[in-house]
Amino acid sequence: MKIVNYPDKEVWTDLTKRPENEKKFLQETVQNIFSEVEKDGDSALLKFTLQFDQAEINEIKVNQTEFIEAEKLVSVELKEAIKQAILNIEKFHSSQQEKPKTIETQSGVECWRESRAIEKVGLYIPGGSAPLFSTVLMLGIPAKLAGCKQIILCTPPDKNGNIHPAILFAAQSVGISEVYKVGGIQAIAALTLGTESIPSVYKIFGPGNQYVTAAKQYAQEFKVCIDLPAGPSEVLVIADSQANPEFVAADLLSQAEHGADSQVILLSTDESILKQTVNAVTTQLEKLPRKEVTQKALNNSRGILFNSLDECFNFSNLYAPEHLILAIGKAKEYTQKIENAGSVFLGNYSCESAGDYASGTNHTLPTNGYARNYSGVSLDSFIKKITFQELSREGLQNIGQTIELMAEAEELFAHKNAVSIRLK
Amino acid sequence: MKIVNYPDKEVWTDLTKRPENEKKFLQETVQNIFSEVEKDGDSALLKFTLQFDQAEINEIKVNQTEFIEAEKLVSVELKEAIKQAILNIEKFHSSQQEKPKTIETQSGVECWRESRAIEKVGLYIPGGSAPLFSTVLMLGIPAKLAGCKQIILCTPPDKNGNIHPAILFAAQSVGISEVYKVGGIQAIAALTLGTESIPSVYKIFGPGNQYVTAAKQYAQEFKVCIDLPAGPSEVLVIADSQANPEFVAADLLSQAEHGADSQVILLSTDESILKQTVNAVTTQLEKLPRKEVTQKALNNSRGILFNSLDECFNFSNLYAPEHLILAIGKAKEYTQKIENAGSVFLGNYSCESAGDYASGTNHTLPTNGYARNYSGVSLDSFIKKITFQELSREGLQNIGQTIELMAEAEELFAHKNAVSIRLK
Numbered sequence: 097m098k099i100v101n102y103p104d105k106e107v108w109t110d111l112t113k114r115p116e117n118e119k120k121f122l123q124e125t126v127q128n129i130f131s132e133v134e135k136d137g138d139s140a141l142l143k144f145t146l147q148f149d150q151a152e153i154n155e156i157k158v159n160q161t162e163f164i165e166a167e168k169l170v171s172v173e174l175k176e177a178i179k180q181a182i183l184n185i186e187k188f189h190s191s192q193q194e195k196p197k198t199i200e201t202q203s204g205v206e207c208w209r210e211s212r213a214i215e216k217v218g219l220y221i222p223g224g225s226a227p228l229f230s231t232v233l234m235l236g237i238p239a240k241l242a243g244c245k246q247i248i249l250c251t252p253p254d255k256n257g258n259i260h261p262a263i264l265f266a267a268q269s270v271g272i273s274e275v276y277k278v279g280g281i282q283a284i285a286a287l288t289l290g291t292e293s294i295p296s297v298y299k300i301f302g303p304g305n306q307y308v309t310a311a312k313q314y315a316q317e318f319k320v321c322i323d324l325p326a327g328p329s330e331v332l333v334i335a336d337s338q339a340n341p342e343f344v345a346a347d348l349l350s351q352a353e354h355g356a357d358s359q360v361i362l363l364s365t366d367e368s369i370l371k372q373t374v375n376a377v378t379t380q381l382e383k384l385p386r387k388e389v390t391q392k393a394l395n396n397s398r399g400i401l402f403n404s405l406d407e408c409f410n411f412s413n414l415y416a417p418e419h420l421i422l423a424i425g426k427a428k429e430y431t432q433k434i435e436n437a438g439s440v441f442l443g444n445y446s447c448e449s450a451g452d453y454a455s456g457t458n459h460t461l462p463t464n465g466y467a468r469n470y471s472g473v474s475l476d477s478f479i480k481k482i483t484f485q486e487l488s489r490e491g492l493q494n495i496g497q498t499i500e501l502m503a504e505a506e507e508l509f510a511h512k513n514a515v516s517i518r519l520k
Numbered sequence: 521m522k523i524v525n526y527p528d529k530e531v532w533t534d535l536t537k538r539p540e541n542e543k544k545f546l547q548e549t550v551q552n553i554f555s556e557v558e559k560d561g562d563s564a565l566l567k568f569t570l571q572f573d574q575a576e577i578n579e580i581k582v583n584q585t586e587f588i589e590a591e592k593l594v595s596v597e598l599k600e601a602i603k604q605a606i607l608n609i610e611k612f613h614s615s616q617q618e619k620p621k622t623i624e625t626q627s628g629v630e631c632w633r634e635s636r637a638i639e640k641v642g643l644y645i646p647g648g649s650a651p652l653f654s655t656v657l658m659l660g661i662p663a664k665l666a667g668c669k670q671i672i673l674c675t676p677p678d679k680n681g682n683i684h685p686a687i688l689f690a691a692q693s694v695g696i697s698e699v700y701k702v703g704g705i706q707a708i709a710a711l712t713l714g715t716e717s718i719p720s721v722y723k724i725f726g727p728g729n730q731y732v733t734a735a736k737q738y739a740q741e742f743k744v745c746i747d748l749p750a751g752p753s754e755v756l757v758i759a760d761s762q763a764n765p766e767f768v769a770a771d772l773l774s775q776a777e778h779g780a781d782s783q784v785i786l787l788s789t790d791e792s793i794l795k796q797t798v799n800a801v802t803t804q805l806e807k808l809p810r811k812e813v814t815q816k817a818l819n820n821s822r823g824i825l826f827n828s829l830d831e832c833f834n835f836s837n838l839y840a841p842e843h844l845i846l847a848i849g850k851a852k853e854y855t856q857k858i859e860n861a862g863s864v865f866l867g868n869y870s871c872e873s874a875g876d877y878a879s880g881t882n883h884t885l886p887t888n889g890y891a892r893n894y895s896g897v898s899l900d901s902f903i904k905k906i907t908f909q910e911l912s913r914e915g916l917q918n919i920g921q922t923i924e925l926m927a928e929a930e931e932l933f934a935h936k937n938a939v940s941i942r943l944k
Contacts, residue, residue: 173925174925174926174929176922176925177921177922177925177926178926180626180919180922181922181926183625184625184626184629184919187623187625188623188625188631191621191623192633194618197615199611199612199615199880201607201608201611201612201879201880202604202608205608205874205879205880207612207879207880207881209616209898210855210858212858212859212860214892214893215859215860215892226930226931226932227929227930228930229926229929229930230926230930262929298892298893299893319888319889319890319892319893320893321890321893321894342941343938343941343942346934346937346938346941346942347938349934349937349938350932350934350935350937350938352934353932353933353934353935354932380934380937380941383937384933384934384937385931385933386932386933386934390934427910428910431634431908434636434906435636435639436636436639436904437906438906438907439906439907439908439909440906440907440908440909441909441910442908442909442910443910443911444942445911445912445913445915445916445942446909446910446911446916447911447916447938447939447942448935448938449923449927449932449935449936449938449939450629450909450911450916450919450923450939451907451909452923452927452935453922453923453926453927453935454919454922454923454926455625455629455631455909455911455919456623456625456629456631456909457631457907457908457909458907462904464743465743466743466745467904467906468638468639468722468743468904469638469722469723469743469744469745469904470745470904471903471904471905471906472905472907474633474905474907476900476905479895480860480886480891480892480893480894480895481895481896481898481900482858482861482862482863482864482891482895483862483863483864483875483881483882483896483898484855484863484864484866484881485863485864485865485866485870485874485875485879485880485881486851486852486865486866486867486870487867487869487870487871487874487879488869489869491869492869492870492871492874495604495608495874495878495879497601498600498601498604498605498877498878499871499873499874499876499877499878501597501598501600501601502598502601502602502605502653502654502877502878503873503876503877505598505651505653505686506650506651506652506653506654507650507809507810508650508774508777508778508810508873509777509808509809509810510770510773510774510776510777510804510808510810510814511774511777511872511873511876511877512873513770513773513774513804513807513808514767514770514771514773514774514871514872514873515871515873515874517766517767517770517804518767518770518868518869518871
């Protein structure tokens, strides 16, 4: 972790830089796999699954027996934990439902919005050693609450052709039954184009490596849309004299363990807290199983001393962190200073892992500075809002002249006529 | 207008096809202009403005004198009309503001969302013969209501280097003072990369031709986001025996006059209404100044007879129209049948041009089938929602074990430790 004391404003932008991801030329690979999936459908999926996941499978779709077997393999304790997380995530996301409000803009002119679920959505859950079943909850719960009619989940199988039982249990628990054993670019291609087994969808959600990210980018050329541009995970902590260095160190490490390209930033107004935290990071790191990866992420990371909390917030807004922890006294009084962040954790007991799993907020959040212009995933991500208007004859009379004058000034005479003909 | 009677379901998808836009290879042009704007800044903008708009200008930014002159050139009647439209648009969009709701998901675990404006936004207003000042209102009003700190408007000048007075009057009326005389790809490049005069922004809004659309697409590679993928405008009308053929014809024509690549679709359960409407289209067309363009759009258009309103709604949902007019008796009773649409107009007096200008709803809407997965522009388009959580010690105790179990199952031990260390 690089320490910087009282940086001049000119170097702030430099200090907000994320580790550069080698820009790989994946476009051609993505296009080739999309073409093969379009041409050969399921058989292309089976081929790529053998090639990339070293799994020989016959059936792409997870069957009922597999769900039943998976349930047996998950411990009672973990099941209880997952169920508790579901309750909290459901509670928070269902509060995001909105009732239509009718506004009479002028007498006889009523306008309102109604929400409709995106009918078909695809959820991508990465594979690898750690099964990210928590992401199944974070995407599946709002999709269900929104009322999406078709929810397709794709995730790569292990070498034996199996999906991790916790992923299947989580899917079943939130009511997702269409789970397919396919990962990587080929999964995104299937969700975009459809195959014999896998229906095409209108929107694709979920994290992934650079291949999945490039495939999601490419999918957008086929009228599919995506949740968020993905990037490595990150946290920024603002700590004042009331922070607990051991807690802050644990939060920094919990973000750094995600991957070598993760980044953690510590801002402080208190030199002693900054030093103690950096020392605690070194001590706690020793005990972590993912020590090596975590150390790499720490090499990309910074501790910065500032003169005031205002400077800390200004820097944080420039950085636009995915996760922002306020380890400061009376943290809630400072929320108005936050302009750009994905999810915010207030005070000494709101650790980031609470939001990652179980507080109820979503953990699919904008990274890499995208918190400047994107929200994290929420119920809103699974719906469209349709506007409605109903004008009575009187209503049209009231705004008719306004429309006629504006249409004429824009030289759109048929627009004008649509009013005139009704008021004749 | 092609008439189809009782089509079989197999041909429905074909009937939802939009006119194919020649896919031009604009990528290279876009990249070259972006590179020049990045390298040469304002002087590149002046060069391209001379090249593409045949305008020799010295100052890119519109000055106060130009605003004052513009105000004198707009008629009193049009000013009044614009002000009325502003009131209605403001009324409807301000109703979209949301207060934070705090949810206690478990005792001591509080979660909520707060909205923050996207700090810097760019609004693009196309030039050409017809000055689209109504779009200034549709983008500028929600940007102002959201509280965007910097609102940059770009629009191409005419050959004399002037901006249409109605555009400047509209901008001034909604409180936008930063207006720049630059259009096309170079405008989008400037908003993306910034120049000496024009600040870069985080999100770009607004319609445009295929060059602007390609440039907005490319802008996204620079961490900028955009409002909507753009496409030609379209309307679908569902008419039953209670529709007024003259009114419906006027609505179809008001959409068709937008451009040769526009499309209008009429669905009906009543053969006589369908025929009368098609006849009325032919008659009304004769009187329109944009007759030629309108006729071209009608060549891409269809009238389809269906057996039932249910079939009409099913087809409409498959088509996912930008504008949907229900010219049917008791239209409001059918809103639940609508799954995919941008903006909906209910009954015989809700003409589409009402929503284009003055009912209060936004006219920046998803086209080309994107109503399946996108909402139109609203206040939401100018904000991000940040999630917050505050856990007390008791709160963390209540969900601590859930987090620890899930983190361990995902093999993220530092995540687990962030809880354990606090509860020790």
